[in-house]
Amino acid sequence: MKKNRLFSLIAILGITLINVTGCNSNEKIVTKDVSINKTADKVKIGFVDVTGTGQISSTLGLARDSGFVDEELKKVGAEAEFVPMTGAGPAINEALASKNLDIGNLGDVPAIIGKAAGIDTELISSAGLVNGASLIVPKNSTVTSVKDLKGKKIATQKGAFMHKVLIDILKSNGLKVEDIEFVNMNAQDSADALVSGNVDGAVIGGITLGKLVLNGQAKVIVDYRDNPQWNTASYTIVRTEFAKNNPDIVKAILKSLVRAKKLCDQDSTASLEQWKRAGNSEETYKYLYPKNDYVDEIEISSETINSGKSTIEFLKNNSLIKNDVDFNKWINKSYYEEVKNG
Numbered sequence: 471m472k473k474n475r476l477f478s479l480i481a482i483l484g485i486t487l488i489n490v491t492g493c494n495s496n497e498k499i500v501t502k503d504v505s506i507n508k509t510a511d512k513v514k515i516g517f518v519d520v521t522g523t524g525q526i527s528s529t530l531g532l533a534r535d536s537g538f539v540d541e542e543l544k545k546v547g548a549e550a551e552f553v554p555m556t557g558a559g560p561a562i563n564e565a566l567a568s569k570n571l572d573i574g575n576l577g578d579v580p581a582i583i584g585k586a587a588g589i590d591t592e593l594i595s596s597a598g599l600v601n602g603a604s605l606i607v608p609k610n611s612t613v614t615s616v617k618d619l620k621g622k623k624i625a626t627q628k629g630a631f632m633h634k635v636l637i638d639i640l641k642s643n644g645l646k647v648e649d650i651e652f653v654n655m656n657a658q659d660s661a662d663a664l665v666s667g668n669v670d671g672a673v674i675g676g677i678t679l680g681k682l683v684l685n686g687q688a689k690v691i692v693d694y695r696d697n698p699q700w701n702t703a704s705y706t707i708v709r710t711e712f713a714k715n716n717p718d719i720v721k722a723i724l725k726s727l728v729r730a731k732k733l734c735d736q737d738s739t740a741s742l743e744q745w746k747r748a749g750n751s752e753e754t755y756k757y758l759y760p761k762n763d764y765v766d767e768i769e770i771s772s773e774t775i776n777s778g779k780s781t782i783e784f785l786k787n788n789s790l791i792k793n794d795v796d797f798n799k800w801i802n803k804s805y806y807e808e809v810k811n812g
Contacts, residue, residue: 506546508716513543513723516562516571519554520657520678525748526552527677529597529730529766530575530706532744536733538726546718558656560629563589572712573723577601577631578703578781585800586782586791590710592802595724596774597704598767602694603632603675605639606682608664609689613671616643616691622670625653625660631702632657634784636673638700639692664688680754695760702781703774704766717805725809727768734765741765769810770801 517526526534533539539550553571555561559580565571567589574581574591578601585591603626607613613622616639626632637647653660653669660672665687674682675694682688694700706727713720734740741764745755755764767774778797785791 507718508546508548510548510572510712510716510719512549512551513572513712513716513719514551514553514570515573515575515723516553516555516565517575518558518562518577519556520558520676521749522554522556522658523749524552524554527745527748527750528575528704528764529727529734529741529744529768531748532733532740533726533730535744535747536730538729539723542722542726542729543719546722548716548719548722550723556656556658558627558630559584560627563587566591566707566709569709571709572716573706573708573720575704575706578705578778579631579634579785580629581705581707582778582781582785582795583629583791584707585795586785586793588793591707591800592710592713593705593707593770593800594713594720594802594805595706595727595766595768596770597706598771598774599698599701599703599777600764600766601631601675601702601704602698602700603635603673604679604683604690604694605636605671605673605692606664606679606688606690607671608667609687611670611689613691616640616645619671619691620645620649621651623651623653623668624671624673625655625663625669626673627656627660628652628654629790630656632673632675633790634702634781635675635694635700637784637788639673676758677750677754680750680758684751684753684757695758703777713802713805720805721809724768724805727766728806728809731766731768738762769806770803775801 543549559576562574562576563580563584566574626636640646655663657674657678660674661678661682663669664672708720742755746752782795
């Protein structure tokens, strides 16, 4: 009897030990890492895709294609989905408003228009004053000055940064938008309309501009490279709700951008190589960025802040926004401050 009781006791202890060990093992598997502050497993990042190729030639593209984005997000158990937006900034605004995007990389004009319209976002990073656009006409056009465009069809995208550039160019030459026939088209459609002769001029920037000029399909009336005063900023904005629930994902994205910028600082060819990796020619890069300065600042500088406030006033004065935007309150530098040295 004592032997049977002893065997029974051993068996019970063995089962208990197995159960305890099993429970502990399971706990190790399912226990959440409380040091990671996020609720989402994926972040959707929208970017302007004027060429429709899905490539990103900027510092964001370098961060993605160098693997920095994947590496940083992996540390917090998340992944990125990059969403090309051929409709540029206005399309990014719509996607942010409908929560189909979490982060947007776009020009300051559409970003501010979206904020003024009530899209709840935070401004977390800026590329600096990198957005420039030129006024161009067909190669055989008789137009030689801005004043010659009075009554002519001029294409650019309403609500994009090029829209502001167009108004600035007209104003500096004593004209208003009402003095031309404004045609609302995105960059690629504007380029196609220009080449086909369906419009008399267009305000276009970036790779589309470079291709048209270098291919001899357009001539420049106002060159953005000679008029940096009209350059505008590019912003990275995040839905406030997403940032609040997933601060570590936001920091991971910014850290990947910091790493990409550091790579550019260390290797003067990094930006050019990313440009070519995106399918663009070295000739267009050298035409558009003769100073080899196509690198995001990441940090929101005082110059960017002053430019943003000026853009707000411009949009209000031209009835492009009805509600004011408190630029200082819109900015959230806390994420960048935590990762800038990482």
